[in-house]
Amino acid sequence: MARIFGIEIPNEKRIEASLRYIYGIGPTTASRILDQAGIDPNLRTGQLSEDQLVKIGTVIQGEGIIIEGDLRREKQSQLKRLTSINCVRGIRHKRGLPVRGQRTRTNARTRKGKRKTVGVKK
Known part of the structure; x- marks a missing residue:
């Protein structure tokens, strides 16, 4: 399972749906994060590289989204x-x-x- 900010998100789901497992991120916020990170929302979480996961984390921090x-x-x-x-x-x-x-x-x-x-x- 992939980890973002210490939260495990499922590998078999689309990244847009997987981000919603983080408390404080809903459908709209998840799609906005992926747009800013430049990641295709239809990719499965398991297919993401490590630097793409880091990019998602930096976008969340940069936007000032309060989570968990x-x-x-x-x-x-x-x-x-x-x-x-x-x-x-x-x-x-x-x-x-x-x-x-x-x-x-x-x-x-x-x-x-x-x-x-x-x-x-x-």
Whole structure:
């Protein structure tokens, strides 16, 4: 398997699809990286030479694309900031409820988790 920034990407897939295995790189970013590196997106990852992999790495660094650990840390710090200032979004994150205005009366099971039945006590 080929390695870029310590992340193993699959050899049998096209390089455009393989780059998406890196956290923070999606389809648009992957195609932009390959355009700037001058690499055919239809090539398989296993067919790339070592200098082509290095070229992809330099393009990622040169563009200032935040990936993997740095991106995870940045997202975590943004969530901490929201919860520390006690804004509505931060409170919703703390309680595990939907953040962006979705209804919670019937749906929202992904955020709320499994139903907890409340019994009536006599």
